[in-house]
Amino acid sequence: xxxxxxxxxxxxPVGRFQIFTLTMIDLVTNTISLNRGDSHxxxxxxxxxxxxxxxxxxYQKLFYIESYGCAMxxxxxxxxxxxxxxxxxxxxxxxxxxxxxxxxxxxxxxxxELTVRKRLxxxxxxxxxxxxxxxxxxxxxxxxLKSKFLEEEKLVDLVVGPDAYRSLPGLISEADGxxxxxxxLLSRDETYGDISPVRLNxxxxxxxxxxxxxxxxxxxxxxxPFTRGRERSRSAVSIIDECKDLFEKxxxxxxxxxxxVDSYYYSEDKIQSTVxxxxxTAHTITFANLLESVALISPLLRVRFSTSHPKDITxxxxxxxxxxxNICNYIHLPVQSGSTRILQLMNRTYTxxxxxxxxxxxxxxxxxxxxxxxxxxxxxTEDENDQLDTLAIMEYAKYDYAYMYFYSxxxxxxxxxxxxxxxxxxxxxxxxHEVVQMQNKLSLESNLRDMGKxxxxxxxxxxxxxxxxxxxxxxxGKVFVFPKENYNLNKxxxxxxxxxxxxxxxxxxxxVNSPQTTDHSN
Ligand code: SF4
Numbered sequence: 001x002x003x004x005x006x007x008x009x010x011x012x013p014v015g016r017f018q019i020f021t022l023t024m025i026d027l028v029t030n031t032i033s034l035n036r037g038d039s040h041x042x043x044x045x046x047x048x049x050x051x052x053x054x055x056x057x058x059y060q061k062l063f064y065i066e067s068y069g070c071a072m073x074x075x076x077x078x079x080x081x082x083x084x085x086x087x088x089x090x091x092x093x094x095x096x097x098x099x100x101x102x103x104x105x106x107x108x109x110x111x112x113e114l115t116v117r118k119r120l121x122x123x124x125x126x127x128x129x130x131x132x133x134x135x136x137x138x139x140x141x142x143x144x145l146k147s148k149f150l151e152e153e154k155l156v157d158l159v160v161g162p163d164a165y166r167s168l169p170g171l172i173s174e175a176d177g178x179x180x181x182x183x184x185l186l187s188r189d190e191t192y193g194d195i196s197p198v199r200l201n202x203x204x205x206x207x208x209x210x211x212x213x214x215x216x217x218x219x220x221x222x223x224x225p226f227t228r229g230r231e232r233s234r235s236a237v238s239i240i241d242e243c244k245d246l247f248e249k250x251x252x253x254x255x256x257x258x259x260x261v262d263s264y265y266y267s268e269d270k271i272q273s274t275v276x277x278x279x280x281t282a283h284t285i286t287f288a289n290l291l292e293s294v295a296l297i298s299p300l301l302r303v304r305f306s307t308s309h310p311k312d313i314t315x316x317x318x319x320x321x322x323x324x325x326n327i328c329n330y331i332h333l334p335v336q337s338g339s340t341r342i343l344q345l346m347n348r349t350y351t352x353x354x355x356x357x358x359x360x361x362x363x364x365x366x367x368x369x370x371x372x373x374x375x376x377x378x379x380x381t382e383d384e385n386d387q388l389d390t391l392a393i394m395e396y397a398k399y400d401y402a403y404m405y406f407y408s409x410x411x412x413x414x415x416x417x418x419x420x421x422x423x424x425x426x427x428x429x430x431x432x433h434e435v436v437q438m439q440n441k442l443s444l445e446s447n448l449r450d451m452g453k454x455x456x457x458x459x460x461x462x463x464x465x466x467x468x469x470x471x472x473x474x475x476x477g478k479v480f481v482f483p484k485e486n487y488n489l490n491k492x493x494x495x496x497x498x499x500x501x502x503x504x505x506x507x508x509x510x511x512v513n514s515p516q517t518t519d520h521s522n
Contacts, residue, residue, distance in 0.1 A: 059090030064098035069106025071257055073139055075208045077104045078197030080165050085198055087169045096126060100134050105141035107223050109408045113141055124155050134175050136160060140227035147182045162228050163187040186229035193238040205460050205492045207251050211239050212258035217309060220347045220414035224259055233266045236285045243294050252458055252492045253302040261305050262287050262312035288316035295324035302458055303327045310358050311349050318365040329366050330477040334374035338393030339386035342379055352393060359397045370476030372401035375435055378428025379407045380419035387431050394438050400446045402439040406432045440504055447502035454512055457497045459489060482509040
């Protein structure tokens with residue numbers, strides 16, 4: 001009865017390239033998501049790097065990196081690959097031929113950590129066989145456990161936190177000399193802004209671009225502020241340059257990533273010529289400004305972003321979405337609970353009514369906006385009335401998708417220190433099941449409302465089931481599958497598709513115009 005579906009990051013939904021409908025609840029990871037490949041993309045958990053295009057023989061050593069968790073972690077693996085590549089290491093997908101094995105970990109749920117422990121056990125025999133092989137643990141679990149990791153897992157040589165990847169080459173050479181290394185220093189300014197990530201198993205159409213790191217919110221259930229540190233924004237120039245570069249390389253969609261993108265804020269000095277010479281003035285860039293700058297790169301480049309904290313998303317952002325056709329009409333707006341009492345315990349800093357007002361505002365400014373949410377059931381002290389409030393707010397918001405899970409206490413969080421995890425697991429699961437049922441209904445209703453309508457779809461590649469069909473996505477984030485017919489289209493092209501049929505997770509359609517008449521413009 002238990003099927004692993006996908007794993008959710010607290011609030012960083014952005015994985016992709018999968019189509020599924022919900023059939024079962026994952027009772028192991030306490031997680032459910034519906035309809036689209038966001039948040040912790042289950043298809044990508046444990047994904048390893050594809051080798052670089054350059055001839056691998058030129059590399060002295062090969063690294064293998066396996067990634068878990070949210071989109072931010074996968075983006076970080078791309079940064080790590082870039083750092084290692086500069087030092088002359090090549091990537092391999094074959095763990096047996098690797099000289100360095102890295103596992104980029106997630107700490108958000110206990111199950112995620114158990115998966116990493118199990119993988120480490122599997123690496124033990126490889127390490128015995130290959131003299132000099134190093135094993136490194138990266139990411140949130142490294143940050144949470146620090147040097148304790150070296151004590152607990154004897155085969156581990158390196159423990160490196162999310163802000164310390166620049167120190168990897170030095171730590172590797174020390175470990176080559178027999179000295180195990182730990183660097184879990186969190187930084188107030190590291191953004192890896194100057195590092196051009198090596199794209200990890202990309203479809204060549206869509207890419208993640210990290211715009212900020214860390215989080216200053218202290219949601220009581222969340223481990224992120226402790227594992228990823230204080231919030232800091234990356235230089236706007238480096239973000240825009242990275243997006244331009246992606247566009248020039250043929251990418252047609254970027255997702256701007258951060259734990260809380262709406263609080264993006266970057267101040268840079270501008271040098272101006274004056275009568276007396278030159279003068280430096282501070283120029284501040286908000287998230288709305290950044291969105292606009294990225295949208296202006298080309299109308300052919302779609303822009304998405306994730307994640308928005310309901311308290312931080314502004315009217316400026318909403319109006320910017322409306323102003324540019326290529327900024328997708330889709331907002332991930334985690335609610336977590338529909339009960340004001342529980343929201344207060346979660347330290348979410350908004351009430352049920354306030355959240356509903358935010359949904360109203362989005363619908364008022366962007367009438368056809370797709371909205372999704374994260375929902376936790378069974379948080380400390382939650383009762384049946386709180387659960388009814390959650391179900392009711394889902395109906396009110398009419399979410400197109402949701403990432404749902406039952407509460408799992410994490411060491412070191414505010415909730416662990418302040419509250420008792422007092423809702424029995426079977427009740428958490430039953431409530432999760434109710435929430436899932438509600439979302440199934442809402443997702444299907446949402447898709448049924450789209451029947452007969454025509455959407456501009458960005459083609460992402462062949463459908464999983466048939467190379468005679470394309471899979472692509474609409475602006476509001478829905479997955480479309482449609483026959484290629486005789487059109488001479490390629491992935492990365494836009495095409496108008498009419499929705500004819502649907503499941504809960506996918507719209508089935510047909511092309512309504514030829515590529516020659518495809519609207520590539522605003
Ligand atoms: Fe998201 Fe809150 Fe965690 Fe920050 S503290 S990452 S806003 S859940």
